[in-house]
Amino acid sequence: MMKVSRRAFSKGCVIAASGLAIGDATQAWAQIEGEKYKVGKKHPVPSIQDTETPAEKNARLQWFREARFGMFVHWGLYSIPAGRWDGKEVPGIGEWIMNRASIPVADYKALAPKFNPTQFNAEEIVGLAKSAGMKYIVITAKHHDGFAMFESKADPFNIVDATPFKRDPMKELAAECRKQDMKLGFYYSQDQDWTAPGGAAYKTGDHKPPTFHWDPAQDGNYAEYLRKKSIPQMRELLTNYGDFPVIVWFDTPTKDMTPELAGEVVKLLNEHPKLIWNNRLGGDYSGDTETPEQYIPAQGYPGRDWESCMTMNDTWGYKQDDKNFKSTETLLRNLIDIASKGGNYLLNIGPMQTGEVPVEEVERLREVGKWLAVNGESIYATQPTLFGAEAGAFSATEKDKEGKPKFVPSWKWRSTTKSNEVYIHLFEWPGSTFHLDKMPRNVTGAYLLSDNAKTPLKVTKSGGGLDIALPGQMPDPIATVLVLTTA
Ligand code: GLC
DSSP states (O other): OOBOOHHHHHHHHHHHHTSEESSOSSOOHHHHTGGGGOOOSBOSSOOHHHHSOHHHHHHHHHHHHHHOEEEEEOOSGGGTTTTEETTEEOOSOGGGHHHHTTOOHHHHHTTGGGOOOTTOOHHHHHHHHHHTTOOEEEEEEEOTTOOBSSOOSSOSOBTTTSSSSOOOHHHHHHHHHHHTTOEEEEEEOSSBOSSSTTOBOOOOTTOOTTTOOSSGGGOSOHHHHIIIIIHHHHHHHHHTTTTOOSEEEOOOOOTTSOHHHHHHHHHHHHTOTTOEEBSOSBTTBOOSEEOOBSEEOTTOOTTSEEEEEEOSSSOSSOOTTOOOOOOHHHHHHHHHHHHHTTOEEEEEEOOOTTSOOOHHHHHHHHHHHHHHHHHGGGTTTOBOOSOOGGGEEEEEEEEOTTSSEEEEEOOSEEEEEETTEEEEEESSOOSSEEEESOOSSOEEEEEETTOTTOOOOOEEEETTEEEEEOOSSOSOSSOEEEEEEEO
16 A cells, blocks of 8 residues: 655645735635644555656646636525525625524525526636636535535435526536636535535534534434435536546545545546546545645645635625625736746636626636736746745744744735746836846846737846846736746
């Protein structure tokens, strides 16, 4: 049996916990509960990551590493209450409403006959991702509420059998993704399930240990739940949608997911050797990707693939009262910051009960897409910065929540790299020249990416550094990209 590096994974958690918080309204469950993700010494069932060669891994992850930008979609029955229950706003993220408001199973299940999202349009959603410059979509096929947003023979609590809508949005999305050259992944809550007997629940409020259930209808045996509902549904998702999903996005494992039970899931995953899956399966498996939630790690995860998932406001699932949307400037600079550290940005939308996407989200995505249409070359398929210090520095005096030196980001510029180019994303116009103290490559020329004529900018070398003469005005106030050609 393979040995799995404990260092690689637990180190990931440490970095994650000291990471840079950006708009941190919802803290990362994964990272708070980091303990659960520790890598054990042995896997009862070796996973693809244990057995493949580095070359095989590179081939498997290539598209993901080049993609840099994906769309997360949180959509389910929770879009009906949209953050309010019994006339009151329920604090916290929208898709957690059942748990946060201790809604009995029968009452929550009664939402299904009311779910009729006739405005859902797969062509439009995939088109929106496309126009935003996103390369893949990950959608909640089943969230913690246990409701399957796909046709399922394994469990009747699903969108085809339990709603008047009767359509399978996953099928429609898969068809559209194929048409529009978009990749599709499925989020599946393999462990928490609040409407199926035996499904797990995270602790909330006064819910009692050891199960943290709030309704006897939730009680049961977890292994039985996993074998009867979770694994069969994952099998459906992995076999009924052709070449999709390319990603399975697990979430919130608990102690219930022992290495042995996770091994049963891994057996199924191993039947799909192109699949990419994240670090949230549980049972000591570290998967392919680190998943920092609602923040960008200070220095990325050298040696690990990663994806920062973030909301545009403060909720994943739609909440009618949450209008706290980040600006296009913040979203775009987050994308650039992430690319400069070698990660992907999985940016969320939360469609409404009608199936429509909130207009604030559509607007922002279109704006990000406009920038990418001009500057995408500096984001997709790039390597991280050659510099690093531009991202910010650890404070000598200030401490973070864990008592470690706090990372203080700087927002002047970022950089990405290709074999013959260094891209500098300027957030502030430095005046008539941009100066670099050190330049590890030989620069042969410079121009602005938004300048179709590629008008050469004057490069002056001095010692190991250089200066590039800039025009008087900053062409794009959010981020102007300077290209340095290198030999
Ligand atoms: C969390 C939440 C969940 C959300 C996810 C996205 O773990 O439980 O509601 O889907 O993060 O990363």
